[in-house]
Amino acid sequence: MSSVSEFQKLFIQLDGSPLSKIHALKDFGNSLFRQHQFDFAGDCYDKACRQLCVNLKDRNYFDLNSTVSLAISLCLNLAACSIKLRAFDGALIICSMVLTFFPNNSKALFRKAVALRNLNRISEACVILKEAQALEPHNKDIIRELNEVCSPRD
Structure with a gap:
């Protein structure tokens, strides 16, 4: 998969589990990052973070440890994109936020x-x-x- 439209098709086809969609966004972001498409990768990580926040109220899909690990991973991936895009202030904010808790x-x-x-x-x-x-x-x-x-x- 190399385009955002391909991802949108995949995203629609995924089952209704919010967690599977969040992981799909992260995986697609990772693929885009490897292809040096840092803007689009960052968009995927950002959307995954937002989805994670929105869906936290539904505790049937999430356990605390895996949710925290996923949130940290998404934030640090977003910081990596920010660094690649020379948005160093953004990367600094994201990393400082993670370090506040960890x-x-x-x-x-x-x-x-x-x-x-x-x-x-x-x-x-x-x-x-x-x-x-x-x-x-x-x-x-x-x-x-x-x-x-x-x-x-x-």
Whole structure:
């Protein structure tokens, strides 16, 4: 699937389960992200977040742990799209929101640091990257970013 119209057809054909539609939106967003269609991927993640919020009242479809994990994943995917689209303020807001509730989320810390770096807030980015590295000392992306951002410049 490579177009939004194809997704709309699929979305209509899905069963009535709100959760299946939310997962379909996320999966389609992931596919679009891999194709570098970050605007459309972000739209999918945003729509999935909205659907999740709207449908939370129907507890038959959701359990708390999987709902929270899905919400975090959607938010962080949306932040990744924001970074790719150079909407660093948006990515910073999204990651900060996730970190308000889950301060040890290393992916949120990493993406927040990337946004801060691109906003030229280097010292803040270094602090956040060090927090992320403390949580995931062997994460290659964190180490690479830490070396690029926090290394002393000659």
